[in-house]
Amino acid sequence: MMRRLALMLCQASGRLLPASRKRWADAMFVELAHAGNDRSALVFAAGCLHAALHERLRDLDTRFAAGLWSIGIVTALFAVWQMLCAAHGIAVIFGATDGMHVALVGRGASASLIARYDAARPVVVGCFVLLGCAQLAGAWFLSRSQLRRFVLASCASLIIAATAVGIQLSIIWKLDGVPSEFYALLVQAVAVPALLGWFQRQQDRPEET
Structure with a gap:
């Protein structure tokens, strides 16, 4: 035995x-x-x-594969979060309470600023949907070890996030104290490719004997 x-x-x-x-x-x-x-x-x-x-x-290959899967899982979680934000935005368009709108009114924002915010809401919701799709695609590409396609998806995420941030800042940049939920999007869009680059450098290092 x-x-x-x-x-x-x-x-x-x-x-x-x-x-x-x-x-x-x-x-x-x-x-x-x-x-x-x-x-x-x-x-x-x-x-x-x-x-x-x-x-x-x-083994460097094992660590690199584990790193790819870790980044892929984090990217997929971000994608789910963006989709949830998009779902909330759609609900707001159809009459649900908008916390940002309430904050703008409570802080005495002008009627024109609030009108611009309301007009931009559908575009912002579209950004959330596109960003979620791009991140889901990136997570899928990582699971298949298709690094170039992942980089392209990450670049698309960066462009979409930058667009959302630009819209946000163009509306409430001067309204002190109002938080922006879009800053995290830009950070994530930059951080994921940076992490991938770090893992690529780890893989390129000569293996210790």
Whole structure:
């Protein structure tokens, strides 16, 4: 029973090893076959599993893939948030309460400023929809390791976010104390490509031996 468990651990170790260490798997099975007893075989197999896990975590390809998936998940979450904001904006267009409109009125904004804000609302909602779609596309491209398409989707997100920010600032730039929900969009559109670039540099670094 212990010998069979040791064999299973060695097989798992072989599957865990990165491509650059696959030759280690053959050596593991050779050493396992020469183990003096079942207990020694199990201890050796456990050590092989530990070494395989260590090498997998050190592998640059593994870390890069994990980084891509992490960025993809964050991007998808941002996309869901933008879609929720768009849904709220659509509800406002059809009569729901708009917190920004209430804030503008409460702070004594002029009627012309409020009118410009109301007129810009459909465009802003459209920006949220487009931004969510671009971010969902970017997350999908990352899951398929299509980095160039992800960069294009991120550039589209940046343009859309910049448009939304421009609309926001053109309306309430001088109204002190009114928060803007669009600043985070611009930060995210810049941060995601920056993170991707960082992971790309990590991948390009020579692997330690």
